[in-house]
Amino acid sequence: MLLEINDIDISYGDKLTVQDFSLKLGEGKICSLVGESGSGKTTVIRAVLGLLPGAGKVTKGDILFEGNSLLQYSPAQWRELRGTDISMIFQDSGAMMNPTKKIGSVFVEYIRTHKNVSKAEAWDMGVKMLERMHLPNGDNVMRSYPFQLSGGMRQRVGIAMAMTFQPKLLLADEPTSALDVTTQAQIVRQMMELRDEYGTSIIIVTHNLGVAAYMSDYLVVMKMGQIEDEGTREHILYETENEYTQKLLAAVPSVGGERYV
Amino acid sequence: MFDEKDLVLEAKHVTRKFTVSGGRTLTACNDVSLNLYRGKTLGLVGESGCGKSTFMRLVVSLDTPTEGEILFNGTDITKLKGEQLRQHRQHIQMVFQDPTGSMNPKMKVRDIICEPLLNFGRISKSEKDAKARELLEMVELPGEFADRFPHNMSGGQRQRVAIARALALEPEIIIMDEATSALDVSVQKTVIELIAKLQKEHNIAIGFICHDLGLIQSFGHEIAVMYLGNIVEMFPAVDIEQCKHPYTHALMGAIFDTKMDFSKKIESIEGEPPSPLDVPPGCPFQNRCDKCMDICKQEKPTMVQVGPDHTVACHLFSGEVGA
Numbered sequence: 001m002l003l004e005i006n007d008i009d010i011s012y013g014d015k016l017t018v019q020d021f022s023l024k025l026g027e028g029k030i031c032s033l034v035g036e037s038g039s040g041k042t043t044v045i046r047a048v049l050g051l052l053p054g055a056g057k058v059t060k061g062d063i064l065f066e067g068n069s070l071l072q073y074s075p076a077q078w079r080e081l082r083g084t085d086i087s088m089i090f091q092d093s094g095a096m097m098n099p100t101k102k103i104g105s106v107f108v109e110y111i112r113t114h115k116n117v118s119k120a121e122a123w124d125m126g127v128k129m130l131e132r133m134h135l136p137n138g139d140n141v142m143r144s145y146p147f148q149l150s151g152g153m154r155q156r157v158g159i160a161m162a163m164t165f166q167p168k169l170l171l172a173d174e175p176t177s178a179l180d181v182t183t184q185a186q187i188v189r190q191m192m193e194l195r196d197e198y199g200t201s202i203i204i205v206t207h208n209l210g211v212a213a214y215m216s217d218y219l220v221v222m223k224m225g226q227i228e229d230e231g232t233r234e235h236i237l238y239e240t241e242n243e244y245t246q247k248l249l250a251a252v253p254s255v256g257g258e259r260y261v
Numbered sequence: 262m263f264d265e266k267d268l269v270l271e272a273k274h275v276t277r278k279f280t281v282s283g284g285r286t287l288t289a290c291n292d293v294s295l296n297l298y299r300g301k302t303l304g305l306v307g308e309s310g311c312g313k314s315t316f317m318r319l320v321v322s323l324d325t326p327t328e329g330e331i332l333f334n335g336t337d338i339t340k341l342k343g344e345q346l347r348q349h350r351q352h353i354q355m356v357f358q359d360p361t362g363s364m365n366p367k368m369k370v371r372d373i374i375c376e377p378l379l380n381f382g383r384i385s386k387s388e389k390d391a392k393a394r395e396l397l398e399m400v401e402l403p404g405e406f407a408d409r410f411p412h413n414m415s416g417g418q419r420q421r422v423a424i425a426r427a428l429a430l431e432p433e434i435i436i437m438d439e440a441t442s443a444l445d446v447s448v449q450k451t452v453i454e455l456i457a458k459l460q461k462e463h464n465i466a467i468g469f470i471c472h473d474l475g476l477i478q479s480f481g482h483e484i485a486v487m488y489l490g491n492i493v494e495m496f497p498a499v500d501i502e503q504c505k506h507p508y509t510h511a512l513m514g515a516i517f518d519t520k521m522d523f524s525k526k527i528e529s530i531e532g533e534p535p536s537p538l539d540v541p542p543g544c545p546f547q548n549r550c551d552k553c554m555d556i557c558k559q560e561k562p563t564m565v566q567v568g569p570d571h572t573v574a575c576h577l578f579s580g581e582v583g584a
Contacts, residue, residue, distance in 0.1 A: 036445045037416070134531070150533060151309070180308045180472050185515035185529030207445050210475075210517025214527070237519055251450035253476040254518040255501055260457035260480040261302065 001064075002027050002201050003048065003169060008061035010043055012054060018043050018225045022061075025218075027168070028199040030192075032212035034248070035222035041205040044222075045171045048203070049088055050078050065169070084114050084165040091174040093158025097146040103157055104142030110161060129160040133190060152183035159187070163194060170194065172204040176211060188215060209252050213237055221245050262483070262497055262570040263298040269433050269466050270297040270320065270353075275329035277315055287537050289315040290326070291490040297434055297466040304469050304477035304498065306512065307487035308534060313470045316487075317436045320468060321355050322346060333434075351381055354427040358439040360419035364411045370397070371407035374426045381430065396425040401455060417448035421455065428459065436468045441476070453480050474501065474509075475516045483570070486512070489534055489545040492564070496571040505573045507550045544576065552577060 003025040010018040018040040025031055033041040046052050048063060050070065063070045065086070073081070082088075090096050097106055107126040108119055117125070123142065130138035133156045146154055155175065162170060172191065176184040188211055194200045206212050212219055219236045221229040221244065229242040236245060250258075277290040289312040297303055297320075305313045318324045320331060322338055330337045333352065341349050354377075357363040364373050371393040378384045384392050394404035400421040411419055420440060427435050437456070441449040457480050460467055471477045477484060481498040486509050494506040504510065514528040530549045541547060544557040554576060562574045 036447060136532075152533060181474075181512060181515040182308055182529050183533070185517075185527045186531065188517070189527055189529070208517060209446060209519050210521070213519045214517050214521065214523055233523070248447055249519050251446040252519050253450075253473070253479045254520050255475055255478055255513070255516060257520070258479060259499075260454055261460075261482060 004064040030202045031218045032216040039222040040225040087162040087167045088171040094154040133160040267299040271332040300464045301482040302467040304481035312490040353434045354432040356437045360423045400425045
């Protein structure tokens, strides 16, 4: 098992936010966490990367990555892990970039933090990654500021950065919800290519059940901090008897489906 | 498809150009002609930057077109000024994408939804409480919400308040700019159901901006697809499966649906639309179209009728004129 989350509780201060959450993820698998806003999806994947904000803390259970308990890691060990073995894509990759720095300078700094290479080598690696993400003219993108790129391009830059060291586990927090439908389709396709090419395991947090169903092998439905329903895609879509899951599925608009007028 | 007597708003050949640095012009809307009918929803679909919001801003008189006219019950609203324009604003209201950003965080819900009524002297201050309650109940929220502040409510509840505010003046037209895209799917469904119900009760014309064809076909009557400032296809929402334009097909192909065939590869067009600053001559969609022909690079296609109430601007169908 690549990642094992065993029965964890997560609290912010005194407030218990996620309760009894367990998940096992093998290599090359894609798992989705779906649910409404505030159901604790993001909290779970942030806990995996040790990025809980403020007073957030795992108060019960354990998270094992390749058999090692992540919760015992020292800050230095975390730093080693983040961005190389596990990386993350955020909802708006533009917001995580420093607006006063060009993409290239951030990218080179990131690569040189984790790998002992010269600036020129790091630059070339960056360009190569950007072009692999279907960004035309990577050199040009490296010389741009985040605000000069469109939302879809910024998201691709975020994915390119996250994939530079071919992580074993990719965590994606609503990677497409700020994008147009056409760009969303391109990004989804690219993320699936990553799995096929590199065997990367992916946990994707989304409220778009259509995207979740298309991408994942396994789905977890969350409600108010707890697992409401889980199973393989076929189970969740066709066999589940859970009312909440069925309600969520019914809410996805589909062509040729329910009409209100 | 629609009864001509229900026509409330007619946009005729509307063009909006912006002057940008370097003496260049950006054409956000190019010769757009659309109609809104009482009790019907027009869905305007397209990617970011295609000009759909610019067009709707013209309809709400937040901006004036460079060319063309917009007729509301026969009067050209682009020529209105001063008090006349202020009075006219009662008839066309708007709901924005982000309900948090469109409400004053220091005002209570009661004041937010009654402000338009007070502005036009429709109610006196003493009637505010009762009216707020009535409007909240109309959007299926408890009347006690009148005492809340926007931050005490969830996104879906805030969007309901925004709808109540838009309905307060009993407008003939409501423009909704991606009104549900900030909401969860389950909340989106209930808000859409509410909009459809209120439309029937009040016989309102709705202009709904959206980039999800799957959503708009579920409650729209007519769909207009826009690309780089041009309308490329218009069809009745029930006929969505008969859409013809390659761009509409691409949008259809990008819909993720829980009932889809998962072994099928997602077919979506690559890349992004070119900058509206240098639109190529000929068809605006040429560089992303897999059916692009020589003529597409030289001549811009015009709208031709390909079925009842179904028009498309594409050279593939230019031969079918006269349907």
